[in-house]
Each structure stands twice: as C-alpha cells, then as structure tokens.
Amino acid sequence: MVPSLFLITTVELNLIALMDAVSTAASKPSGEGESLQTGAIATFLGVVRGENLGRRVLRLEYEAYEPLAVRAFARIGAEVAERWPAIRLGIHHRIGRLEVGQTSVAIATCSPHRVDAFAACRYSIERIKQIAPIWKREFFEGGDVWIEGATADPHNEEAKAEAFRRACA
Amino acid sequence: MRIKVYLFARLCDIVGNNEIEREVPIGTTVRMLWDNLIADFPSLEAYGESLSSAVNAEYARMDVVLNDGDEVAFLPPVSGGQSAM
Numbered sequence: 649m650v651p652s653l654f655l656i657t658t659v660e661l662n663l664i665a666l667m668d669a670v671s672t673a674a675s676k677p678s679g680e681g682e683s684l685q686t687g688a689i690a691t692f693l694g695v696v697r698g699e700n701l702g703r704r705v706l707r708l709e710y711e712a713y714e715p716l717a718v719r720a721f722a723r724i725g726a727e728v729a730e731r732w733p734a735i736r737l738g739i740h741h742r743i744g745r746l747e748v749g750q751t752s753v754a755i756a757t758c759s760p761h762r763v764d765a766f767a768a769c770r771y772s773i774e775r776i777k778q779i780a781p782i783w784k785r786e787f788f789e790g791g792d793v794w795i796e797g798a799t800a801d802p803h804n805e806e807a808k809a810e811a812f813r814r815a816c817a
Numbered sequence: 818m819r820i821k822v823y824l825f826a827r828l829c830d831i832v833g834n835n836e837i838e839r840e841v842p843i844g845t846t847v848r849m850l851w852d853n854l855i856a857d858f859p860s861l862e863a864y865g866e867s868l869s870s871a872v873n874a875e876y877a878r879m880d881v882v883l884n885d886g887d888e889v890a891f892l893p894p895v896s897g898g899q900s901a902m
Contacts (some may be wrong), residue, residue, distance in 0.1 A: 713825055713890050715874035777896065781871070783826035784896045794827045796894040800869040802876055 652786055653738040654721035656714045660756045661740050663691060670738040670758040685734070692773055696746045703788040710743040710752060713781040714778075719739065720780045723802060724772050724808035728757070731812070732764045737772055741782060771815035774788035778807045818843060818885035820850060826893050831860045841883065847872065848879035850889060866895045 651669035668691055674685050696708050721739040728737045736758040746752055756770050759765035774783075779802045784795050798807070829835040831888050832854070836856040841850060847870045853873065855862050870877055 655836075677855075710830075710896075712869065713823065713874070713892065716871050716876070716890065719874065740847055759890060769883060781825065781869075781892050783893070785826070794830075794893070795896050797825070797896055798894055799867045800876070800892055800895045 652701035653661075653725065655717050655740045656712050656717050656745040657740065657742055659742070661693075661742050661751045663693065663751075663754050663756070666738045666740050666754050666756045667691065667758075668701045670736045670756045670779040672756045673738070674736040683797075685760055687760040688765040689756045690757070690759070690762070690769040692753075692755040692769050693751045694750055694773065695740070696748050696750050698748040700786060700788070703786075703790075705748060706787045706789065707748065708746045708752070708787070709785045710741075710746060711783045712741065712743045715745075720802065721776070723779070724775045727775065727808070728768045730773060731771070732768050733757070734761075735759045735764055735768045737768060739772060739776065740777070741780070743782070767815045771811050774814050775808070776803075778811065818883065818887075820845075820883055821888045822850070823888065823890040825890070826858065826863060830892055832858050832880050835837070843852065845883050846879065847881050847883065847889060849876060850883065851879065851891065854891075864891075864893055868892065896897075 651665045654670050667769045716750050723735045728735050740754045755769055757765045757768040778798055779800050783806050786793055786795055818841055820839050820841055822839055824832050836841055838899055871890040872881055877898050
C-alpha cells in the first residue's frame with residue numbers, strides 16, 4: 649500500500665511512514681528514481697508544549713474539517729512544487745486529544761538538495777498554520793480556551809509571501 | 818432549499834451542535850445563511866469579521882450563491898497565526 653502524502657488521523661503519527669510516502673512520490677514508476685532524485689529529506693514535528701502564555705498546559709484537543717484540511721495540505725504541496733519543482737511534500741496531522749509531549753503534526757520534504765528541503769519544510773508549517781482548517785482547544789490549569797489565530801484565507805498573498813520570507817530567512 | 822451547515826471550534830460551542838440543517842430560499846448566499854444563523858444565535862455575530870467559509874469542502878467567498886443540498890462550513894480563525902518563531 650502506498651502511504652498517503654496528506655493525512656488527518658486520530659492515531660499516533662508515524663514519521664517513518666511519512667518519509668516513505670515522500671520518497672515513493674519522488675521516485676519514478678520504474679522504482680529507480682528514488683535513489684537518483686533524493687539527496688535530502690527534511691522533517692518537522694510539532695509537539696504539544698506544556699506551557700503557553702505563562703499557563704501550565706494539561707492537554708490539547710485538536711479538531712479539523714477533514715476533507716478541506718486534506719485539500720489545504722494538497723494546496724500547500726502545489727505551492728511548494730511551484731516554488732521548488734524538485735520537492736515532494738508530505739503532511740500528516742493528528743486530531744483528537746493529545747497529551748503534552750505528543751506529536752500533533754509531522755512534515756517531510758524530499759529533495760535532491762538540503763537547502764530546498766529545509767526551506768520547503770519551514771514554508772509548509774507556516775502555511776499549515778495560516779490556511780489549514782484545524783483548531784486546538786487548550787486545557788490548562790484553571791480552564792480551557794480555543795486558540796484562535798488567523799482568518800483562514802488561501803488567497804491572502806501577503807500571508808503567503810510572509811511564509812516564503814520565513815522559509816528563506 | 819435544504820443546506821447542511823458544519824460548525825467548528827467556538828462556533829460549534831455557541832450553536833451547541835457541529836452539524837445542523839437549514840431551509841433557505843433560492844438565491845441564498847453564504848453570507849445570507851450566516852446572517853440567518855446569527856438571528857438564532859446572536860453570539861455568532863462577533864465572528865463575522867474573522868470568519869472563513871467553505872462550500873462542499875472548498876474554500877468559498879461569502880457571496881457565493883448556494884444550491885439545494887450544498888454543504889456549508891463556517892470556520893473560525895485557525896490555530897496558527899500566532900507568530901511563534
């Protein structure tokens with residue numbers, strides 16, 4: 649079975665499966681492309697932090713509009729391919745209840761060269777936070793709150809430019 | 818027309834349900850549907866400026882005209898946005 653490049657799941661994230669997915673996507677149908685095209689795989693893991701804004705965090709609960717979230721990931725993949733044509737991107741995001749220290753998001757970029765792999769990986773996490781319809785509810789000592797950041801607008805070119813700026817800083 | 822409405826995060830808390838159905842007249846836009854919801858759930862109004870919407874699981878503008886059976890999602894601001902460097 650070919651692992652999914654873009655996935656929302658309630659189970660523990662598997663970085664190796666994600667790396668397999670981007671390596672497979674980068675290889676040619678003959679199977680010989682993988683070793684020829686891949687010079688670097690960069691990965692990013694987002695982890696539930698035990699502190700936020702001075703509060704002791706107990707756990708997070710993530711919610712997603714799953715079909716749109718998967719499409720948002722694919723859109724980010726297309727943006728990455730436009731800027732860095734040789735890159736293959738994979739994004740797996742976990743939803744549901746997550747404890748401190750658990751991984752909420754995993755990103756992998758596969759590239760002939762490390763510079764682009766790192767840049768595309770950074771770009772992708774910035775874009776996920778801008779346009780993926782995913783919300784987190786923080787349970788802290790004394791209460792809980794939905795964390796609300798940016799209005800999700802995939803056509804906001806200013807936000808996209810800011811993600812590129814951070815990726816290439 | 819019958820429209821299925823999905824609500825997420827705080828919007829779901831306000832309405833008390835993540836999925837409701839609304840009967841609306843032909844020609845209704847996403848924004849008219851939203852205004853229609855505000856009439857029943859006034860606390861939603863505070864989200865008018867920061868809202869995103871989707872029709873049939875694609876981001877859509879508020880002036881899109883709906884068709885019978887459409888699925889509309891109202892999306893509060895997403896979790897990112899904080900400039901954690």
